[in-house]
Amino acid sequence: MKKPLMLAFAALALSAFAAPSFAADWWTSMPATVTGKTKVNVRNYGALGNGVHDDTAAFQAAVNALPADGGTVYVPAGRFMINALKPIKMRSHTRLLMDSLTTLEVIPNSATRYFAIKVENVTDVRIVGGNLVGDRAKHVGTTGEWGFGIYVTGAKNVVIKQVNLSNFWGDGIWIGAIGKGTSLNRSDYVTVDRVVSSNNRRQGLSIGPAQHVLITDSTFQNTNGTLPEAGIDIEPQDQGPANTIRLQNNTFANNHGNGIEMHTNISDITITGNKMIGNYGYGVLGISAAYINVTGNTMTQNGLAGVRPSAVSHHWSITGNTLQYNSTRYMSATSTGGQLNRDLQFSAKSYAISVSNNIYSNAKYNGYVQ
Structure with missing residues (x-):
């Protein structure tokens, strides 16, 4: 099949470079978190959960009361107000277990940066259940974009599971590093499982310098x-590398930016089995992003194309995806036809891009291979 000019350019470059290389199935053997057997209840340390009282100190007292080998802090149903300027700091080998009717809500502040829960330079931490709510509707200030729900930095063996996060001044979740250069301490082996992150200002989830990050069966929406207003943004840039990351079986819907956005200093990123629906930008956008595997996803009704390796992106494999009815800023979300670049685009500088077995809005491109 004859290739459009900008696609042909990328195809010519492909022969001069090796095919993408991805790590072994590391995600099938994520290490189990090790927490102690002691269990405490935050109400026994002064938490009221009445939607008025500042319960931050009580939460920290409960965490600190656990023995050296850690344990579980249980949070029963209630609305617990949290001062995110003095965040709850998790310790190693500790689990924060919240009832499904538990809400931790940020007390409104004017800060450009805050953290509801901080997981910093620790290991074996689990945060399970409950609802975390930011202060975006009541935020006193107008500047900044760094109000975080859960902030994971320089931490290892962390699980965030079945938590709902919404209305944060910045990101629902951040996963990154402490330090820089030779002192860089990246987060390692972090799992985000069955999380819903909604209506946050900057990102549903951001990944900075980190490795072995698995995001699975979660939703990032609205x-x-x-800016960038993405569902997930992988953007370590010059702080340090991000690699060995897998995004699988997630939904990215109605984000005002892109479903997934990626930048420089990343590699071995697999995006598989996800749905990108109704995002205002691209389903997946990479800006000078390298070694990306996009396979088995469904991207439909996004404002721009389903997938775009942009700037000097290279070594991508784009295969087995359904890319249909995209570019809704310019075309009907229900009409078939159009050019291939309605669903799949490349920048002139991208190279080593492998494409096969995708389904497009215009069926005549379904056999397109490069």
């Missing part, structure tokens, strides 16, 4: 308020 991000809006301050």
